[in-house]
Amino acid sequence: MPLDSPLLQHLARRSEAIAIPLIALAAGFILFALFLLLQGQSPANYFALVYKAGFGTAFSWQNTLTRASPLILAALCVALPARLGLIVIGGEGAIVLGGVAASAFAMFFPGATGLVGLLLMGASAAAMGALWIGLIGLMRYGRGVNETISSLLMAYIGVALMNHLVEGPLRDPSSLNKPATYPLSAEQRLGSLPGLDIHWGLVIGIVSCFLVWILMTYTRWGFSARVAGGNVRAAQVQGLPVGILIVGFTALGGAFAGLAGMVEVAAVHGTANASLASGYGYTGILVAFLARHNPLVIIPVAVLLGGFEAANGLVQRRMDLPDATVLVLQGFVFISILISETLYGRIRLFNPEHWKITPATMRENS
Amino acid sequence: MTTKKRLSRRSFLKNSAGVAGMVAFSSSLLPRLAQAKDLTVGFIYVGAKDDYGYNQSHAEGAAAIKKLGGITVVEEENVPESVEVLKTMESMINFDSVDLLFPTSFGYFDPFVLQLASKYKDLRFEHCGGLWSPEHPKNVGSYFGYIGMGQYLNGIAAGHASKSKKIGFVAAKPIPQVLLNINSFLLGARSVDPSITCQVIFTGEWSLAVKEAEATNALIDQGADVITCHVDGPKVVIETAAGRGAYVCGYHANQSTLAPEKYLTGAEWNWANVYTNMVQTVQAGNTIPNFHRGGLAEGFIKMSPLGPAVSDTARKQFEETQAKILKGNYAVIQGPMKDNKGNLIAKAGESFVETDVALESMDYLVEGVIGSTSS
Numbered sequence: 001m002p003l004d005s006p007l008l009q010h011l012a013r014r015s016e017a018i019a020i021p022l023i024a025l026a027a028g029f030i031l032f033a034l035f036l037l038l039q040g041q042s043p044a045n046y047f048a049l050v051y052k053a054g055f056g057t058a059f060s061w062q063n064t065l066t067r068a069s070p071l072i073l074a075a076l077c078v079a080l081p082a083r084l085g086l087i088v089i090g091g092e093g094a095i096v097l098g099g100v101a102a103s104a105f106a107m108f109f110p111g112a113t114g115l116v117g118l119l120l121m122g123a124s125a126a127a128m129g130a131l132w133i134g135l136i137g138l139m140r141y142g143r144g145v146n147e148t149i150s151s152l153l154m155a156y157i158g159v160a161l162m163n164h165l166v167e168g169p170l171r172d173p174s175s176l177n178k179p180a181t182y183p184l185s186a187e188q189r190l191g192s193l194p195g196l197d198i199h200w201g202l203v204i205g206i207v208s209c210f211l212v213w214i215l216m217t218y219t220r221w222g223f224s225a226r227v228a229g230g231n232v233r234a235a236q237v238q239g240l241p242v243g244i245l246i247v248g249f250t251a252l253g254g255a256f257a258g259l260a261g262m263v264e265v266a267a268v269h270g271t272a273n274a275s276l277a278s279g280y281g282y283t284g285i286l287v288a289f290l291a292r293h294n295p296l297v298i299i300p301v302a303v304l305l306g307g308f309e310a311a312n313g314l315v316q317r318r319m320d321l322p323d324a325t326v327l328v329l330q331g332f333v334f335i336s337i338l339i340s341e342t343l344y345g346r347i348r349l350f351n352p353e354h355w356k357i358t359p360a361t362m363r364e365n366s
Numbered sequence: 367m368t369t370k371k372r373l374s375r376r377s378f379l380k381n382s383a384g385v386a387g388m389v390a391f392s393s394s395l396l397p398r399l400a401q402a403k404d405l406t407v408g409f410i411y412v413g414a415k416d417d418y419g420y421n422q423s424h425a426e427g428a429a430a431i432k433k434l435g436g437i438t439v440v441e442e443e444n445v446p447e448s449v450e451v452l453k454t455m456e457s458m459i460n461f462d463s464v465d466l467l468f469p470t471s472f473g474y475f476d477p478f479v480l481q482l483a484s485k486y487k488d489l490r491f492e493h494c495g496g497l498w499s500p501e502h503p504k505n506v507g508s509y510f511g512y513i514g515m516g517q518y519l520n521g522i523a524a525g526h527a528s529k530s531k532k533i534g535f536v537a538a539k540p541i542p543q544v545l546l547n548i549n550s551f552l553l554g555a556r557s558v559d560p561s562i563t564c565q566v567i568f569t570g571e572w573s574l575a576v577k578e579a580e581a582t583n584a585l586i587d588q589g590a591d592v593i594t595c596h597v598d599g600p601k602v603v604i605e606t607a608a609g610r611g612a613y614v615c616g617y618h619a620n621q622s623t624l625a626p627e628k629y630l631t632g633a634e635w636n637w638a639n640v641y642t643n644m645v646q647t648v649q650a651g652n653t654i655p656n657f658h659r660g661g662l663a664e665g666f667i668k669m670s671p672l673g674p675a676v677s678d679t680a681r682k683q684f685e686e687t688q689a690k691i692l693k694g695n696y697a698v699i700q701g702p703m704k705d706n707k708g709n710l711i712a713k714a715g716e717s718f719v720e721t722d723v724a725l726e727s728m729d730y731l732v733e734g735v736i737g738s739t740s741s
Contacts, residue, residue, distance in 0.1 A: 053457060057460070059456065059457075059460045063456070063457065066449055066453065163570060167539070167540075176541060176542050177495065177543055178473050178541070179541065264448075268449045270477050273473070274571075275446065275447040275448050275473055310453065310457075313442045313445070313453075313454045313457050313458075314457060314461055316441075316442050316443070317442060317461075317462065323444040323445075
């Protein structure tokens with residue numbers, strides 16, 4: 001017999017957004033386990049290796065968190081426009097160009113070192129990313145260009161532009177067989193967290209997620225964006241500045257992707273080169289969708305995926321599985337998450353009405 | 367168990383690095399010397415192990431040392447030149463207790479191999495293609511082969527086979543190693559017929575199948591009838607060119623099975639030989655030189671067996687030139703020579719032998735190559 005409890009009603013409403021992604025995640029894992037069985041491999045063995053190499057030792061955690069940090073920033077580039085109902089999948093372009101902007105800054109202002117230098121370097125990378133993805137928002141608002149297609153195509157252009165700059169105008173002539181920009185000096189590099197083998201990019205990512213959460217939850221702009229994301233016409237009728245919202249949120253998303261590029265240059269590579277295009281922008285899409293574009297959920301999801309990627313090598317070596325294995329897993333999870341989107345509002349258990357005693361239910365129960 | 371092996375080897379190395387007289391003193395060292403041969407070796411590839419190219423050539427080398435006694439090999443493929451390779455190496459160190467690492471892609475060297483080598487000073491890192499210099503960590507070595515000579519021999523086979531006197535080269539990026547291969551290919555062909563020209567198309571990426579196919583088709587459309595390439599996996603180029611009826615010269619590994627009739631020969635890496643020597647050096651307790659180079663004579667590279675389309679005159683010139691190269695100090699770039707923009711690159715009487723370090727910073731295409739280094 002249902003209880004008339006406001007608490008249960010509240011729980012039912014809130015738990016839907018948690019339970020459905022978890023169920024989808026589990027379904028993805030089960031499908032993947034079946035796939036492994038079909039390959040004659042033990043799923044238990046697989047998950048044990050993932051635990052060991054992703055979360056089992058101090059090294060594993062540092063490995064996982066290092067891999068998670070670019071994913072967090074890349075996911076914000078998807079999550080922010082998604083609040084307006086825009087699917088931007090071209091964060092990769094903003095990452096690589098952000099990296100180029102950071103290295104160009106370091107090259108033209110070698111005297112800008114320390115915290116101020118890093119902040120300015122980050123700002124130039126963020127500005128570059130904002131420009132790149134903001135342009136996609138502008139095309140969407142001004143000309144009705146589909147942002148999914150244009151962002152993907154712009155990502156290809158971004159990578160080509162990066163290659164051109166790195167192999168041409170910005171090239172360090174002494175980088176013979178792998179064209180790269182001039183290396184950053186030691187004072188221009190972003191170091192590791194004290195006592196850990198994890199760079200500051202992780203902290204930058206986590207702080208960014210909290211800032212975006214505050215923006216979305218507690219500000220007028222966040223509220224306006226959610227209204228516009230729900231119904232653009234209604235938002236326009238209410239007099240909300242939809243154009244500014246679209247350009248602003250895509251640009252802000254791009255800024256975080258650009259920042260991810262700066263972290264790659266300043267903490268990992270030390271130069272901008274072709275390796276900047278290593279697919280973080282695309283894995284970021286998966287992270288954002290798994291987190292249902294909630295900036296705070298992005299953090300644990302990125303850590304989870306980072307763990308799977310960290311374990312990928314050990315899985316390859318111990319189980320003799322190809323490296324694409326983790327892609328199969330990601331594919332299964334992504335599809336289950338997309339399918340699970342159709343479940344919202346359909347499961348009675350999560351409907352507060354189900355837990356409410358109305359005259360009708362009282363009659364039924366009597 | 368593997369940890370124990372590594373410890374014994376490490377302590378062995380430490381001990382042996384001490385005074386030589388200690389050997390006589392330490393009787394416990396002798397039985398260890400016999401056991402110290404157990405090694406765990408890690409190989410890391412940037413692409414797939416079966417790409418018919420660069421990565422396959424290294425994987426074949428790894429397969430060869432698996433057959434040696436006391437060797438355990440761990441491998442990982444498709445590892446990008448980013449923080450991923452850093453973590454892959456560290457994962458092999460932590461979970462597989464490797465003693466010796468072969469990160470085989472050029473872009474792994476700086477900063478990743480250098481960074482980790484300073485952290486794990488008692489492990490050995492052997493990197494393919496890098497330029498080790500004395501300021502780098504002493505536990506890092508870089509090795510590479512003079513494969514330009516192989517492309518020169520390819521060019522001789524191509525020069526004899528070409529009827530249109532136009533040959534084609536599909537290249538990844540205009541970097542020194544690639545430019546040397548293109549120039550060598552043309553100069554080999556010109557040693558047969560000085561009127562031959564070679565058109566080059568740069569795809570811009572090391573592995574980009576669609577562009578490689580487009581480039582191959584474009585070269586053949588413009589009349590080239592022998593094609594070779596320098597991309598990570600030559601499979602697409604070889605199959606596309608042979609499918610269009612052109613002759614092909616291989617690169618990196620033996621691709622003759624992809625085009626048995628049209629395959630003339632190929633410039634292959636001989637990593638099986640190089641890796642066997644390197645691993646046996648370490649097993650014997652000796653040190654591999656930090657800067658390790660070799661060519662055809664040293665068994666760093668080899669040529670694929672000549673295909674059925676190679677004529678007897680071609681075979682004769684090929685074998686004669688190969689014999690000269692095997693003697694050493696062979697120079698492909700001999701003055702007077704101009705680049706394809708008319709600048710003098712070698713004065714009369716000047717020549718650059720295969721070991722010349724100047725060749726490792728080549729930035730020109732020689733006269734007769736149609737194409738530009740600024741892609």
